[in-house]
Each structure stands twice: as C-alpha cells, then as structure tokens.
Amino acid sequence: VKHDPTCWLQWVTPDDRTRLEVEWESMLRDGRLDSEFQLERPNGEIREVHMRAFPVRGADGRCLRVAGICQDVTRHNRAERTIHNEERRKDEFLAMLAHELRNPLAPIAAAAEMLKLGHAGEERVARASEVIGRQVRHMTSLVDDLLDVSRVTRGLIELERERVEVGAIVASAVEQARPQFEAREHALAIGEVPSDAAVTGDANRLVQVIVNLLNNAAKYTPRGGRITVTATREDGEAVVRVADTGVGIPAEALAHIFELFTQLGRPGRSE
Numbered sequence: 001v002k003h004d005p006t007c008w009l010q011w012v013t014p015d016d017r018t019r020l021e022v023e024w025e026s027m028l029r030d031g032r033l034d035s036e037f038q039l040e041r042p043n044g045e046i047r048e049v050h051m052r053a054f055p056v057r058g059a060d061g062r063c064l065r066v067a068g069i070c071q072d073v074t075r076h077n078r079a080e081r082t083i084h085n086e087e088r089r090k091d092e093f094l095a096m097l098a099h100e101l102r103n104p105l106a107p108i109a110a111a112a113e114m115l116k117l118g119h120a121g122e123e124r125v126a127r128a129s130e131v132i133g134r135q136v137r138h139m140t141s142l143v144d145d146l147l148d149v150s151r152v153t154r155g156l157i158e159l160e161r162e163r164v165e166v167g168a169i170v171a172s173a174v175e176q177a178r179p180q181f182e183a184r185e186h187a188l189a190i191g192e193v194p195s196d197a198a199v200t201g202d203a204n205r206l207v208q209v210i211v212n213l214l215n216n217a218a219k220y221t222p223r224g225g226r227i228t229v230t231a232t233r234e235d236g237e238a239v240v241r242v243a244d245t246g247v248g249i250p251a252e253a254l255a256h257i258f259e260l261f262t263q264l265g266r267p268g269r270s271e
Helices: 007-011 014-030 074-117 122-147 166-183 203-220 251-256
Strands: 033-040 046-057 063-072 162-165 187-190 198-201 226-234 237-244
Touching: 007 014, 014 033, 014 046, 014 063, 046 074, 074 122, 074 166, 074 203, 122 166, 122 203, 162 166, 162 203, 166 187, 166 203, 166 226, 166 237, 198 203, 203 226, 203 237
Parallel strands: 187 226
Antiparallel strands: 033 046, 046 063, 162 198, 226 237
8 A cells, every 4th residue: 555645644734734735745846845833632732833845856856755853932922922912912901091181281271271361260260270180190090000011911901890880981081071062062961860870890991981982072073063871770780871973983894893902984974
C-alpha cells in the first residue's frame, strides 16, 4: 500500500485545511513552507502548530521526502492574545474616558462664563457655584478611574452600588448636556419624575448613559428641534426615555449602535 504523505492533513481543522493544502502543493513546487494552523487531536483538543518544511530532492529533481519541524505554539499564541486583549481593553477604556471627561466641561465653562460677567445676582451665583461643584465631583470620579486604569486590564472594574434618585440622575445629565441644547436652540422638555423613583446603581455611570443619549439627541436633531426627557415607573422598574425630532436611526444600523464609538450619517441635517 502506497503511503500518502499528506494523510496528516485530515487532522487540520476545516477552517485551515484548504489553505494548508494549497501551501503544501506550493512547497513541493517552490521549495518552502512556513505556516501556522490548527490541529484537532483525537480527544477533540485544538492545538496551534507552526510548521516549517521543505522538499528533499534527488539528483533528477524529484521530491524524495519532506523535511521540516512542527512546533506547538498554543501556549505562546494564547499568551499573546491575552496581552493583546488587555491592551485593547485599556485603549478602549482610555478613549471612552477621554470622551466622557468632555461632558462635564461644558456646564463648568457655562457657569464660569456667567460668573465672569460680574453682574449676576446672588441666586444665579449660588446656582453657578453648585453646577461647578457637582461637575467637578463628577470629573474627580472619572479621573480616579483614569488613575486606576490597571483595573481595566485585569477586568476588575467595579460599580458603586447605592440607592440613587432617578430625578437627581436625570437633572445631573441634563445639566451636562444643556449647553449643547442652548447652542443649537433646541427646545428641551423634561417630564416630571415620580418623587419615589429610585434605583440601586452607580450614579456616575447612570449619568454617563443618559448624557450620551442627550448628546446624541442634540447632535442628530436639526437646529430649533425639540428634545423630550421623561422618567416613569413601569412594572417596578424606572424607565428613562429620550425622544427627539432628529433624523432617527436607520433600521439596518440598530445592530451596531452599541459598538464603541459607532457614528451614523446625518441625512437631512440642517445647522
């Protein structure tokens, strides 16, 4: 019975087999193979292999045999992927945090500008000071996250779980987004929040979620449009809704809107 020198290919996983068959034939013609692929062992375990091989030819040029070496690189590749994933998570976290740090700056700048004018009454000065204080505390929490970025690479981000009033969350989010609404002359309507509406959660993260919804509403709503924020209790849950008169989200884009930094086109947008 003639031995088939390629019988080992049956153990190559289907995703890699066709490619490796082509590379093997190319090696027999051109003299070199340097490739990685996956093998499935009899027990079903998948191993990653790096193969280097070349044909040994006789005086007449015919291939007498194939010489080479196979190295199991499973552990090495898994370690590399782990490092890569940690770096990716860290980069994504830093990019997201830089994005979030911009949100409190707008109300701080607006309050500081009002104080700089010098003729605001005591009530407006007190209100501006409260805005600055709240947003500085919010930024301090975000900076603490930035300084403790090592938690991200280890997947140890923790949520501060406490009882928070939904009304306070909505008010803080609106405060951060209001300068965008005013700059684009949006009409903002805020529904009355039930006084007993409260949830257990991380106040800073909840504010970030609603601020992002409001910022997107401002970004994708034409100048002079209307944005509505409502908070209700439904079946024992707090439900916050942000509605606008903007362009909306195409149905085909709904599956991607929660991917990091996804941006949609703005057809029909008017400044």
